[in-house]
Amino acid sequence: MWLFIISDTATFTACLFAYGFVRNATPNWPRPFHGITNVAVLMLILLTSSVTMIFAERYAEMGDKAKAFRWAMITALCGILFAALHIRKWIGRIGEGMTLFHNPWGTPLFSSWFS
Numbered sequence: 001m002w003l004f005i006i007s008d009t010a011t012f013t014a015c016l017f018a019y020g021f022v023r024n025a026t027p028n029w030p031r032p033f034h035g036i037t038n039v040a041v042l043m044l045i046l047l048t049s050s051v052t053m054i055f056a057e058r059y060a061e062m063g064d065k066a067k068a069f070r071w072a073m074i075t076a077l078c079g080i081l082f083a084a085l086h087i088r089k090w091i092g093r094i095g096e097g098m099t100l101f102h103n104p105w106g107t108p109l110f111s112s113w114f115s
Helices: 002-025 037-062 065-095
Strands: none
Touching: 037 065
């Protein structure tokens, strides 16, 4: 599990560095976002699901199947909520004219980096 977390962190860090490089190299990068509330909520859900998974793993190691299952289900619910909020965000952006290969702000790479 720790190896997966470390590799996932390294991959995410590499993606952030690549995004920063492309953003700085593009002089007309759009700034269509009005706030970070949705991003903050998504990050909170992501961190919460990590903690609930740790609880599930600990209870599983202790042999308490009921508590392990409960914490695993809470983790799954956090994952479903995370995915639903991402879908909601994409539906909003598609409504503004953005797709994977086109966006209304004119920078071709912006839509492919949007997450």
